[in-house]
Amino acid sequence: MADVSSSHYQVLRVPVTATEKEIKAAYRKAARVSHPDHGGEAEMFRRVTLAYETLIDPERRADYDRRYGAGDFQHHQSRPGDYQGARAPGPSTTAHVRRDQTPGRTGSTAGDPPVYVPSFEDPREVPLIPASEAATQVHGLPRKRGLFGAEARIQREMRTVQLISRQVLFAIPAARLINGLRAPADNSHIDHAVLSGYRLALVDSMLLPKGAYAWDGISLRNGSRSVAPPQLASTVRHMQDIFPELNVTGWVVLHSPDGNLHQPVIDWHGKGSSSPAAVEVVNGAGLARGLKQFLSSGPAPNTVVVPVLARLLRGMH
Incomplete structure (x- = not known):
């Protein structure tokens, strides 16, 4: 289940490039799973419906994208892709962290090859953008x-x-x-x-x-x-x-x-x-x-x- 900070794209499990047809198909699938009559939760069904109503309307989708596909940022929770070592620095934390937090490693990993989170190889994840992008x-x-x-x-x-x-x-x-x-x-x-x-x-x-x-x-x-x-x-x-x-x-x-x-x-x-x-x-x-x-x-x-x-x-x- 998507958490409260997931975007509409993550709720419907579609990429940000999804077409109208793909959004409709994803909504039907998500609605069947989340509907209370089929054992789902009312809150999740509400979020699925909101995601569909937003993304299926071109003007509402464009406005949503202009706000960077925002989720509920007043109650941010950990989700796939969040850093799980030291807390990711924000406005109230130290401006410059001198060491990467990976256990047993010294020095920065900035020069290392990129690691994608979540991994494009994870079958549980629907990539929001292509790996090439x-x-x-x-x-x-x-x-x-x-x-x-x-x-x-x-x-x-x-x-x-x-x-x-x-x-x-x-x-x-x-x-x-x-x-x-x-x-x-x-x-x-x-x-x-x-x-x-x-x-x-x-x-x-x-x-x-x-x-x-x-x-x-x-x-x-x-x-x-x-x-x-x-x-x-x-x-x-x-x-x-x-x-x-x-x-x-x-x-x-x-x-x-x-x-x-x-x-x-x-x-x-x-x-x-x-x-x-x-x-x-x-x-x-x-x-x-x-x-x-x-x-x-x-x-x-x-x-x-x-x-x-x-x-x-x-x-x-």
Whole structure:
């Protein structure tokens, strides 16, 4: 039986790519098993019916997918795919776990071949996405949106994709880069998301002239000039609510016109020796270094949590 945090797709045991015909067939099968007249439970039958009514209607299904196929996140419980060693870090846990929690093993497993949870070889599981899609490291590309600045936006987003692909995905085989997501709160854009194990990094970008910039966790300044960075903090909070099993962070990478990864220079001008802000503002070199450290120091960084990846893919534009 699916637990209370399962998505509608998991309740009906269909992939996220299921057709109307497949959804109807799955509903008939699940309804027979869960109906109280046939020995089932009323609550499970209610959930089966809700799942069917949502997924069979194109508009309701699209809206559900835009919210990342959310289950009941107010009562999150362990389910297949959740990390079962140390508790998966969330907003109230330590930001950087230095060791993988596998008994008898030292060091990070970030460089190891990917492990898929649940396994595609498990006959009890219905894969939410094909194994080939789960094995792909880069999903989607920047797309034109709006009338102004599209080419410049695509250029900087492509530079971010190339940077993450070359510097991060190469080092962490289980990391998955998803481009062009919808933000859960207002249907705005999340340029990039990087998932590895039980950590998720949301990444936006800017193209700025060389020079020295000061970041205090709220505003970005170049001398006396104030530069407005992308507003990621609220999106990070919403994504953390949607994925309570993950540790979600936000990053804004500043690209220089000539592609120098060490420019612009960003100095932290807030209180304390290091940035406590919900969103990090970094140059290209800082993003590569910071993402690798953040993703690889989490629990089970060589794990691809298939249900989470499937939900993210359904949130793409």
